[in-house]
Amino acid sequence: MDRAPHPHPTRLRRRLARLTGAFAATALGATALVALGGTPAGAAAANLAQNPGFESGLSGWTCSAGSGSTVASPVHGGSAALKATPAGTDNARCAQTVAVRPNSSYTLTAWVQGSYVYLGASGTGTTDVSTWTPSASGWQQLSTSFTTGANTTSVTVYTHGWYGQPAYYADDISLTGPGGDPGNPGDPVPGAPSGLRTGAVTSSSIALSWSPVTGATGYHVYRDGSRVQSVSGTSATVTGLTPSTSYRFEVTATNAAGESPRSSAVTGTTSAGSGGGGGGTVPKHAVTGYWQNFDNGAAVQKLRDVQDQYDIIAVAFADATGTPGAVDFTLDPAVGYGSEQQFKDDIKAKQAAGKSVVISIGGQNGTVSVNDAASANNFADSVYALMREYGFNGVDIDLENGLNATYMTQALRALSAKAGSGLVVTMAPQTIDMQSTSNGYFQTALNIKDILTVVNMQYYNSGSMLGCDGKVYSQGSVDFLTALACIQLEGGLSPSQVGLGLPASTRGAGSGYVSPAIVNNALDCLARGTNCGSFKPARTYPELRGAMTWSTNWDATAGNAWSGAVGPKVHGLP
Numbered sequence: 235m236d237r238a239p240h241p242h243p244t245r246l247r248r249r250l251a252r253l254t255g256a257f258a259a260t261a262l263g264a265t266a267l268v269a270l271g272g273t274p275a276g277a278a279a280a281n282l283a284q285n286p287g288f289e290s291g292l293s294g295w296t297c298s299a300g301s302g303s304t305v306a307s308p309v310h311g312g313s314a315a316l317k318a319t320p321a322g323t324d325n326a327r328c329a330q331t332v333a334v335r336p337n338s339s340y341t342l343t344a345w346v347q348g349s350y351v352y353l354g355a356s357g358t359g360t361t362d363v364s365t366w367t368p369s370a371s372g373w374q375q376l377s378t379s380f381t382t383g384a385n386t387t388s389v390t391v392y393t394h395g396w397y398g399q400p401a402y403y404a405d406d407i408s409l410t411g412p413g414g415d416p417g418n419p420g421d422p423v424p425g426a427p428s429g430l431r432t433g434a435v436t437s438s439s440i441a442l443s444w445s446p447v448t449g450a451t452g453y454h455v456y457r458d459g460s461r462v463q464s465v466s467g468t469s470a471t472v473t474g475l476t477p478s479t480s481y482r483f484e485v486t487a488t489n490a491a492g493e494s495p496r497s498s499a500v501t502g503t504t505s506a507g508s509g510g511g512g513g514g515t516v517p518k519h520a521v522t523g524y525w526q527n528f529d530n531g532a533a534v535q536k537l538r539d540v541q542d543q544y545d546i547i548a549v550a551f552a553d554a555t556g557t558p559g560a561v562d563f564t565l566d567p568a569v570g571y572g573s574e575q576q577f578k579d580d581i582k583a584k585q586a587a588g589k590s591v592v593i594s595i596g597g598q599n600g601t602v603s604v605n606d607a608a609s610a611n612n613f614a615d616s617v618y619a620l621m622r623e624y625g626f627n628g629v630d631i632d633l634e635n636g637l638n639a640t641y642m643t644q645a646l647r648a649l650s651a652k653a654g655s656g657l658v659v660t661m662a663p664q665t666i667d668m669q670s671t672s673n674g675y676f677q678t679a680l681n682i683k684d685i686l687t688v689v690n691m692q693y694y695n696s697g698s699m700l701g702c703d704g705k706v707y708s709q710g711s712v713d714f715l716t717a718l719a720c721i722q723l724e725g726g727l728s729p730s731q732v733g734l735g736l737p738a739s740t741r742g743a744g745s746g747y748v749s750p751a752i753v754n755n756a757l758d759c760l761a762r763g764t765n766c767g768s769f770k771p772a773r774t775y776p777e778l779r780g781a782m783t784w785s786t787n788w789d790a791t792a793g794n795a796w797s798g799a800v801g802p803k804v805h806g807l808p
Contacts (some may be wrong), residue, residue, distance in 0.1 A: 282332050282340075282409040283391060287312040294330050296496065298394075298459035301326035302379040310345040310373045310405035317603035318393070319401040325670055326402070327460065329392035330356075331486075331493035332409055336386050340411035343377040344393060348369055348402030350700065352670070353759070355409075356390045357464065359383020360605055361636035362674055367443060367705075373405070383605055389491045390461065396706020397721075423486035424450040426495040427468075432483070432502040438476075440502040442483055443469040447494065450487035456483050456496065460672060462681070464640060473647075474683035475504045476726060516590055516658060519807045520545035521800065522690050522782035523789065524594065527551065529568040532741070532787035536570060537580035537591070540786045541794055543801025546590045546660060546688075548630040550785070551597035552620065559609025559645070561595055561602055563624065581625045593620050596632030603635065608794040610641040614648035621653060628658030628687070629676075637667075638650065639677035646678070661689045662735060662782065665696040665709075665718060669679045671725050680726045689722060690735040690782030694746025695700045701769060707744040712767040715756035720771050723760075729775035737781040738789035740794040750799035753781060757800075761807045 242287035284294035288304045289312050295302065302318040309315040334340065335358070344353045346367065353376040354364030365378045378676070382389065392411055397401040424447045433441035442455065446468050455470045459483055463470050475481060480503040484496040518753040523544040525537060540547055552561040571577050581591045595602055595617070604613050617629050629649065650657050659682065667675035668691050679689050693715055698708045701717025702724055708714060715734055722732050736753055737743035759766035763774045781800050783789060789796045 244322045275624040280410065282334070282411065282413045282451065283330060286407045286666045287405055288314045288316045292316075292328075294316070295327040295328050296330070296459075298326065299324040302684075303796045305403070308347060308373070312405075315403050315405035316393070317401050317403055319396060320395045320397055320399055321399075323338045325394045325396055325672070326390055327394035327672060328404070329461070331388050331390045331454070331488065333388050333413065333490050334386060334668050335412040336382055336384050338412045339379065339381045340389075340409055341379045341408075342391055342409050343375055344407040345373045345375050345405045346393065346402060346612040347404075348395065349399045349403070350391075350396035351376070351762055352396075352801075353378065353404075354392055354393045354672075355380055356392070356672075357386070357640075358389050358459070359386030359638075362601075362638065364673075381554070383608060388488055396670070396700055396704065404623065408414055408532050410481075420509050422449065423492040424448065424489055426454065426777065427485045427487050427497040430483065430485050430497045430500050432500055433469075434471075435502060435505055437682075438473060438504065439471050439473040440481065440483070440504060441469070441471045441504075442485070444485050444497065444499075447487040448736075449489055450494075450734070451489045452487075454486045454488060454493065456484040456486070464488075472502075473808060474680040474726070475592050475644075476683075477504050479504050493669065515588065515656070516687055517545055517588075517805075519775070519804050520688065520732070520733070520780045521797065521804050522546040522548060522660060522688065522735075522780070523738075523786040523797070524548045524782075524784050526785050526787045527563075527566045527569060527799050529566070532785065533790035534569060534770045535790060537577065538583060539790070540584070540799075541789065541797045542587070543797040543805075544589065544786060545780075546592065546658065547584060547786070548592050548594040548632075548662075550594045551632070552593050552595050552602075554602045555616070557616075558606075559602065559604045559612035561593075561613065561620070562616065563593060563620055577787045578624055579786075585625070585627070589624070590627040592630045592658050592660060593617065593624070593626045594630035594632050594662075596630075596634055596662075602633060604641045605638045606641060606644050607644065610645035613645040613649060614652065617649055618652045624631050627656065628653070628660070630660040630662060631783075632662040635672040637678060638680060639674040642674070642678045643681040646682050646685065650682075657685060658687050659685055661685050663689065663691055663697045665691060665693060667691075668718070668722055669700060674805060676722075676725065678730070679722075679731070683727065683731070686731050688731050689727060690733040691718070691722065692784075693718065693748075694735075694743040695738050696746055703769060705769075705789050707769070710748055712744045712752055712755045712759060712765070713769040715748075715753070716759045716766060716771060717769045719756075719760055723771075723775055729777040730779050732775070733779045735784070736796075738783040738785060739792040741791065742784050742788035753800050754803040757781065757803055757807065776808040778807060780807070
């Protein structure tokens with residue numbers, strides 16, 4: 235959300251940049267490499283990726299669910315290329331971990347062919363990156379770049395396709411930049427861990443442990459083929475799991491030279507439970523609204539004026555401080571409060587009426603980076619301090635500058651440990667952030683499933699996106715809402731943790747406004763199987779949490795038309 239008259243211009247520009255970045259990839263020439271700290275013009279940059287052209291089969295690469303193979307045709311260069319085939323809920327992710335240097339710049343490129351092919355890098359220590367193409371009938375080059383964090387010694391580069399799409403092809407993958415760890419150039423890649431075993435089990439978590447590996451400085455944990463954690467010791471607890479469900483786990487050892495082969499797999503099964511989800515006293519079906527702590531042309535409200543239909547009120551926004559990961563909050567004089575105590579009294583009054591009031595982190599001025607253990611602790615400490623000072627029930631994550639799943643998970647779990655079971659945690663990702671479980675937002679949501687209240691994805695300022703049936707839908711329709719919500723509902727979140735985020739009026743967003751009638755039809759389709767468009771989910775989700783809007787102020791400007799129509803619909807869901 236944004237403080238400008240039309241929310242999210244930054245997001246919209248970034249969204250357009252992501253969609254067009256793949257097609258501008260060939261513009262990255264020698265000059266760009268020099269600017270990124272690469273090889274000077276006229277010299278060949280060393281490729282850090284192993285077996286980049288798949289001439290040695292899949293050596294150095296790991297593909298999820300056995301989805302990858304090599305083929306002799308089509309190829310971009312040499313005699314082989316990767317072919318990876320999505321199936322069911324697997325997106326055919328093929329990945330490799332590469333040794334890199336801290337505080338260094340890298341360029342990642344690949345030649346791809348197929349529909350909805352992604353290229354990305356995770357574990358960068360700063361902002362994980364990815365790019366994609368919706369359709370490449372012939373070979374097309376994708377390109378992205380990143381800078382590593384202060385403690386980053388390895389990153390994982392990957393390609394993947396999309397659910398319901400045919401096989402994709404990739405070839406000549408290149409990662410250029412400073413290689414390895416200059417302080418330990420001779421360290422060998424460690425061997426595979428042994429002795430992997432399961433320990434304590436709950437309805438949403440499984441504890442793992444394994445034997446130490448000589449020369450290892452860290453370990454990666456894989457769940458059903460996808461990396462979900464990185465730890466320094468020989469144990470981990472994988473969270474955000476579904477009750478009464480079996481999972482397959484593997485572990486690798488890492489150091490500056492690279493990543494070991496995977497350990498032998500073990501299977502663990504969660505106990506029965508309610509499906510997870512924190513939230514204190516939030517009702518079964520809830521309406522979330524963002525309250526603007528600023529004047530951008532919408533109706534100026536005090537918190538006491540927020541319409542009664544809203545069950546969760548997200549105060550927008552906390553601001554970043556000079557301390558990495560830390561946030562603070564300053565009441566804007568434009569709102570009209572005579573004192574902070576009046577604002578605090580309004581929070582108490584809303585809570586006495588059964589509402590939850592949370593502090594939202596992000597927005598136009600909220601460039602908060604949680605990319606290491608220290609910033610994660612700073613985030614948890616500062617948010618908890620705001621909760622104690624103002625009485626907030628919890629936190630909303632609305633970050634526009636990317637999200638590191640590992641450390642945001644650590645931050646929110648640390649906050650949960652301080653705040654207790656009444657903590658309300660909400661999230662407001664963009665549509666692109668929830669297209670795949672490999673994206674940082676989706677990973678974080680799954681990692682904190684046992685304490686997560688609701689994910690209110692923003693179905694606006696988006697453009698066309700894939701639904702869970704593999705078809706492309708355009709924003710502004712019932713199908714766009716239901717087919718994209720289906721990805722979250724079938725991707726691991728409980729229905730009680732899924733909400734539909736829409737603007738309250740045409741002035742509340744740059745694009746994607748739909749009438750309250752369309753929102754209500756989508757709620758009926760998902761919860762009851764009625765009033766659907768051309769897409770109809772295979773099953774219904776009567777526990778669907780509800781809906782969200784930006785903002786209570788724009789709603790008031792439009793005569794409360796949104797909350798007046800959507801609120802009763804949400805509260806009347808089965």
